[in-house]
Amino acid sequence: MKTGTFERGTHPPDSKEFTAAKPLVTAKVPKRVIIPLSQHIGAPCQSKVQVGDTVKKGQVVGQADAFVSAPVHATVSGKVVAIMPYPHTLGRDVPSVVIENDEKEEWVDGLTENPDYLSLDAEAMKASVRQAGIVGMGGATFPTHVKLSPPKEKKIECVILNGAECEPYLTADHRMMIEEADEVVAGLKVLMKIVGVDRGYIGIEENKPDSIKSMEEACRNEPSIEVYSLHTKYPQGAEKMLIKAIVGREVPAGGLPMDVGVVVQNIGTAVAIYEAVRYGRPLVERVVSVTGRGISEPKNLRVRIGTPLSSLIEECGGFKYDSGKVIAGGPMMGMAQSNLDAAVIKGTSGVLVLSPEESETPPHGPCIRCGRCIDVCPMGLQPAMLSVLAEAGMYEDMKEYDLMNCFECGTCAYVCPSKRPIVQWVKLAKMNLAQKK
Amino acid sequence: MSEAAQHQLIVSVSPHIKSEETVSQIMWTVSAALLPAFLASAYFFGPRGLIVQLVTIASCLAFEAFSQKVVNKPVTLSDGSAFLTGLLLAFNLPANIPLYVPIVGSFVAISITKHLFGGLGYNIFNPALVGRAFVLISWPRQMTTWMAPVSSFTSVDVVSQATPLNVAKLDGMAKLLEQFDGSKIQLYKSLLMGQISGSLGETSALLILIGGLFLLFKKYITWHVPVPFIATVVIVALVTGNDPVFHLLAGGLMLGAFFMATDYVTGPATRRGQIVFGVMCGLLTMLIRLKGGYPEGVMFAILIMNCFAPLLDRRLRTTTFGAVKKKEAST
Incomplete structure (x- = not known):
């Protein structure tokens, strides 16, 4: 098997032991689901239902006309009880459709099954993906049909499935590759058909030998698909790093994977694509790792989108301590939550609960220019310089140090011996510059 | 649900985990790497060498605390950086130097070179080296009167001798x-x-x-x-x-x-x-x-x-x- 990696990066403890061996279990469907009208990058949806409406599972409740957007669906059958701003895992309150579950689990009419799905033409497949509201489920939440619609001049040569799951703790993709290997491969084949290529790769970090084995098994009769074992190194799963590791190409700074002829999709996204094309099913559930030292029984759960985080905590035996951080996503890039009423969205790959000690933010000192951040930055930036400029409020000057190429992976802040909040400053600088425009 | 409601949520920006390495760990490890040479200097130059070492380190620590107090900053002796500066400054002094020289050198190194420029992380020049340059220019004779190594720790015969580089030059x-x-x-x-x-x-x-x-x-x-x-x-x-x-x-x-x-x-x-x-x-x-x-x-x-x-x-x-x-x- 081929192996690969990228330059620089770092090795945080992978902390996968909490849930790596735990099979997927279906979480209890909550009494109420909260469907935020924006769960993706792009235009927010407009509500397509009224308070009091009866909806069925899979029914569109929000949609936008813009191309860069993704519709949202009811994830249970029941009654719309409110349409109101609601706490959201990504920070601000977002208008959301609240649905009371009637527990009938009735699917919406008109979902078309396609047993012979691979013979569909690419445009029909892409339409299914768009209708299903599929977005990047690794956390980026970029609408998938947009990624699958490169302009004509960009020739796509291969599709890479991202099974790196380099964020510590998270095991959602890990478990899917073991338990739903055939669906993953089917999803990849659909993707290859949509973009018209005969080359597919699945990149998996070598700390998941069981996933690698399972995917190799599933690809036994697929000569056009190759499984890559990637070095366990953060951020191996960042799109640009993954492409570098597998096809050896560097996505131009400020560019997109399509500029080097590659389309990258997450494992969970591939499964969702398969289900959309094969069964006509919209995206109504996803796998979430509920993990960490602060939760009583860590689990890998199959969760209905719209389930409040508090229900997942309850499902996993509750908190172990009376304080701590609850993070939507992984520890390197995830968002600490201030309100557990916020619901799982399409991009929520994990709910990480840290113990009180782990949740402390150590005091930071001055930059001693040790250069560790420079040695690890996967983008080849000089975070030390960015941090010093940001601290002095010199945001304009940060652009000269390629501020805009930072994707906030947190590798610099992780290794910094002075514990400087470099990512926080970078976010602040970007916000300031955006406001000036 | 009630349990979740009682749980106090801590919020901060990612990343939520940090490596264990700290600045003081680095400083103390570098100091430890100088331990063999430190012991050797005590061996070669006897108690006099040890005294110069200890006076220099103590002065550097004292000036660090003093300088930080003056500008109302927290005193951070335990970060090891002043200790390391003292160790390095002493390494650059002759064993038979009068003891006021390392004290002045420590002041120049810590208070002037380091803290007047903003403290750890902000100084332009290596504090130990500026301290040394200052005392070399101020006391050229004392700074270039070298003591030949003594044969054992207890011997006190001090023989002046030029350094090999000096002789060669x-x-x-x-x-x-x-x-x-x-x-x-x-x-x-x-x-x-x-x-x-x-x-x-x-x-x-x-x-x-x-x-x-x-x-x-x-x-x-x-x-x-x-x-x-x-x-x-x-x-x-x-x-x-x-x-x-x-x-x-x-x-x-x-x-x-x-x-x-x-x-x-x-x-x-x-x-x-x-x-x-x-x-x-x-x-x-x-x-x-x-x-x-x-x-x-x-x-x-x-x-x-x-x-x-x-x-x-x-x-x-x-x-x-x-x-x-x-x-x-x-x-």
Whole structure:
């Protein structure tokens, strides 16, 4: 098997032991689901239902006309009880459709099954993906049909499935590759058909030998698909790093994977694509790792989108301590939550609960220019310089140090011996510059 | 649900995990790497050597606390940085120096060079080296009256002796070799083991090298400064017809290359900048050794290059991922 990696990066403890061996279990469907009208990058949806409406599972409740957007669906059958701003895992309150579950689990009419799905033409497949509201489920939440619609001049040569799951703790993709290997491969084949290529790769970090084995098994009769074992190194799963590791190409700074002829999709996204094309099913559930030292029984759960985080905590035996951080996503890039009423969205790959000690933010000192951040930055930036400029409020000057190429992976802040909040400053600088425009 | 409601949520920006490495851990480990040379100096120069070491370290700690108090900053003696400065400053002093000299040197190093410029992380010049430069210029005679190593810890006979670099400079290599029965091997051996006169910590090239290799192994430093520095010295010696092994082992080259030029704060942070920094340190060292008024040039070479560190970081940037390809694409 081929192996690969990228330059620089770092090795945080992978902390996968909490849930790596735990099979997927279906979480209890909550009494109420909260469907935020924006769960993706792009235009927010407009509500397509009224308070009091009866909806069925899979029914569109929000949609936008813009191309860069993704519709949202009811994830249970029941009654719309409110349409109101609601706490959201990504920070601000977002208008959301609240649905009371009637527990009938009735699917919406008109979902078309396609047993012979691979013979569909690419445009029909892409339409299914768009209708299903599929977005990047690794956390980026970029609408998938947009990624699958490169302009004509960009020739796509291969599709890479991202099974790196380099964020510590998270095991959602890990478990899917073991338990739903055939669906993953089917999803990849659909993707290859949509973009018209005969080359597919699945990149998996070598700390998941069981996933690698399972995917190799599933690809036994697929000569056009190759499984890559990637070095366990953060951020191996960042799109640009993954492409570098597998096809050896560097996505131009400020560019997109399509500029080097590659389309990258997450494992969970591939499964969702398969289900959309094969069964006509919209995206109504996803796998979430509920993990960490602060939760009583860590689990890998199959969760209905719209389930409040508090229900997942309850499902996993509750908190172990009376304080701590609850993070939507992984520890390197995830968002600490201030309100557990916020619901799982399409991009929520994990709910990480840290113990009180782990949740402390150590005091930071001055930059001693040790250069560790420079040695690890996967983008080849000089975070030390960015941090010093940001601290002095010199945001304009940060652009000269390629501020805009930072994707906030947190590798610099992780290794910094002075514990400087470099990512926080970078976010602040970007916000300031955006406001000036 | 009620349980969740009682749970106090802590919120901060990602990343939510941090490596265990801290600044004080780095400082104390570097200090530990100097331990063999520290012990050797006590062995070679007896109690007098030890006294100079302790006075210098104590002064540096005292001035650190004093300077931080004056500007109402938290006192951070435990971060180890002032201790390390004291250790390095003492390594650059002769064993028989009057004790007011290290005290003044510590003041210049810590209060002026470090804290007047903003404290840890903000100083332009290596504090220990500025401290040393100041006392060398202020007390040139005391700073160049070297004590020959004593044969045992209890012996108190102090014999003044010029350093090998000094002898070689003023009287030529032939004269220096006379001290070692005309044998180059004997000279090299003495330089390596530390049985020569000189500053407290820079006499044994071998022990400094062991400390330096330890830091390399721990990845606290990389080859990017010391190797170009040392290689340049050797190459210049070869090209100019001087004895490369002598220039490698004599004076403060090992201490400078592994422990002073590698100082994070006062050197470049980019790898490319570090290589240029190392080469330039080597060139300046040899320029001073061969053509300058001082027998040893390591200190001034590093101090001069300290000024250039920010410029090197600006001009010798890292290459942003995908940057080269973008240029190609646009042309």
